[in-house]
Amino acid sequence: MVPDPDLQLQMVIKALSETVSTAVDPGNKVAQEQLHLSIATLGMMRSRLPMTRRFYRALAQDALTLAKDLEEKTGQSGALTQAMNDVGQALTDPGIENEAIEQSRARLHEAITDHLAQIDKSLGTVARDIVMQGSLGSIERQRAWFVESGFEPNADRIPAISELIQTPDHP
Amino acid sequence: MGEARRNIMDQDKIDLRDRPTDAFIENIRQRFPVETEVDRMLTRKMHMRNKGEVYAAHSLESLVDGLKGLIRANVGDDFTISNANWLTGGASKIQVAFDLAWKENGEAKQQKLVLRMEPTESVVETSRRREFDVLQALNGVVPVPPCNWVDAEAEFLPHPALVYGFASGVTKPSSLDSKQVTGIGLNYGPKLRGPLTSQFLEQMGTFHRLGGELADRLPSFDKAEVGSNLSALRQVNWWRRVWEEDRQQEEPLMAVTYDWLIANAPPLDHVSLVHGDCRAGNFLFDENTAKITAWLDWELATLGDRHQDLAWSMMDPYRHWNEEGTAELMSGMLPHDEYLEAYEKASGLTVDRRRLDYYRVLCSYLGVAICLGTGYRVARGAKTHQDIVVGWLAMISYPLMQQLEETLKEVI
Numbered sequence: 001m002v003p004d005p006d007l008q009l010q011m012v013i014k015a016l017s018e019t020v021s022t023a024v025d026p027g028n029k030v031a032q033e034q035l036h037l038s039i040a041t042l043g044m045m046r047s048r049l050p051m052t053r054r055f056y057r058a059l060a061q062d063a064l065t066l067a068k069d070l071e072e073k074t075g076q077s078g079a080l081t082q083a084m085n086d087v088g089q090a091l092t093d094p095g096i097e098n099e100a101i102e103q104s105r106a107r108l109h110e111a112i113t114d115h116l117a118q119i120d121k122s123l124g125t126v127a128r129d130i131v132m133q134g135s136l137g138s139i140e141r142q143r144a145w146f147v148e149s150g151f152e153p154n155a156d157r158i159p160a161i162s163e164l165i166q167t168p169d170h171p
Numbered sequence: 172m173g174e175a176r177r178n179i180m181d182q183d184k185i186d187l188r189d190r191p192t193d194a195f196i197e198n199i200r201q202r203f204p205v206e207t208e209v210d211r212m213l214t215r216k217m218h219m220r221n222k223g224e225v226y227a228a229h230s231l232e233s234l235v236d237g238l239k240g241l242i243r244a245n246v247g248d249d250f251t252i253s254n255a256n257w258l259t260g261g262a263s264k265i266q267v268a269f270d271l272a273w274k275e276n277g278e279a280k281q282q283k284l285v286l287r288m289e290p291t292e293s294v295v296e297t298s299r300r301r302e303f304d305v306l307q308a309l310n311g312v313v314p315v316p317p318c319n320w321v322d323a324e325a326e327f328l329p330h331p332a333l334v335y336g337f338a339s340g341v342t343k344p345s346s347l348d349s350k351q352v353t354g355i356g357l358n359y360g361p362k363l364r365g366p367l368t369s370q371f372l373e374q375m376g377t378f379h380r381l382g383g384e385l386a387d388r389l390p391s392f393d394k395a396e397v398g399s400n401l402s403a404l405r406q407v408n409w410w411r412r413v414w415e416e417d418r419q420q421e422e423p424l425m426a427v428t429y430d431w432l433i434a435n436a437p438p439l440d441h442v443s444l445v446h447g448d449c450r451a452g453n454f455l456f457d458e459n460t461a462k463i464t465a466w467l468d469w470e471l472a473t474l475g476d477r478h479q480d481l482a483w484s485m486m487d488p489y490r491h492w493n494e495e496g497t498a499e500l501m502s503g504m505l506p507h508d509e510y511l512e513a514y515e516k517a518s519g520l521t522v523d524r525r526r527l528d529y530y531r532v533l534c535s536y537l538g539v540a541i542c543l544g545t546g547y548r549v550a551r552g553a554k555t556h557q558d559i560v561v562g563w564l565a566m567i568s569y570p571l572m573q574q575l576e577e578t579l580k581e582v583i
Contacts, residue, residue: 037559131426135424140573142572149567
């Protein structure tokens, strides 16, 4: 396929960086800042695009693992089970769109929080610990995904995203 | 694509938060009670969102026309506006600097002013009336820009706005080559650090100490009472409500944190005026004299607990390592313990580590609500002049979530 998405992004970034940027009024700070962020955003997209599917799958798997742990230790609920089944199905469907994987994860997150609101108060601490522990994987993956934003004070300590989506759970 | 799968996707595309119904809006209002004026702002945001309005770029000329109406209503017809130009900085409001010459009681006056106007929606939805009140109340207490007029109900301008005096100074050293947004990772350098730190802590201490006295000059603020945790609960519910109104999807970590914050809200031990976004980068200073010339961005101000400002100013994104690499500097100023000791000395107020811990959790929570919740919703709806800045800022959500998880684990 010519031009493929990577080449398209490469061309746009080059045009903006080398030609358009020189034509933007240096005194127009708003335009300067937005152009800088536009080029940086496109660069980030270009580096992440090939890994998008594995990334979405990894996040969905994280949510599923958390939900399973929660269900095991705090009891079942119909809505949670249904949402877990939907994510499980999304992860086994080779033809499913990325957006649908992400939507199934969103529904599972909603089901988890509904479940948290409904469980017996005596299980609150257990549930909270599961959520805190179970959130770590997806937070780490999302930090790695967006590391190029420059918001990480110690970016060199963040593992490469390619390493974090290559576990046996995330083929 | 299978029919069932397409149906699921179509269902998910109808996002109630993009076009909220009256019932949805009212349900959230009832569940998460907040200050009266905050409630008014958030409810207005949701009703406007219901109408589906997106941001339309305003020409400088159209804003100057609106300005003329506002100024005419306050000083009469005898005035001239010149040198209007856009101002950058921050991710939130539209700002235009201009010169005004006018006559007041027969006396000729001239002033460099700034118009600060809301976009259709903002990364923080706040009240210009409150901002006006707080700038008026602080005049002569700590350096703030003089505030001239407010168009609280958008009678003259496309959206609510205020006009305040242009304050000279910079938010970061001009030699600092940082392209990061909103002052994150700001390093003042060894020469400026000392004098800025002492003024920062002394002035923060002043508005914290005087909260009770200032309260009477803040008509659009709900009062806070010593011995009650109502002001803390209102804060938690403010950001819980914002999260509920704006988020893309639920985050279980946010749910368990909210429960903990509600269950552990401490009673107030002293009424402070809380800045709400108190940190390096939110004040102007003169590079030659190293004097703070104006505290900025009071839109999140509230009457409440000083520990909230302290905790916010010590958040991870506002820290950096000293030149020797031996200590992290809070807001680029002092190492942790020294920072708190210097604050106590400058303010005459104590730092209660348990309260500070509580507000560390709250600050991480509200940071995620703003960046991951509102940042997403505003950019998705194309609601501002700075969608790309707001969208960029959303990426800080994950270091903030890490901080939230770690702080919660440490505190509970």
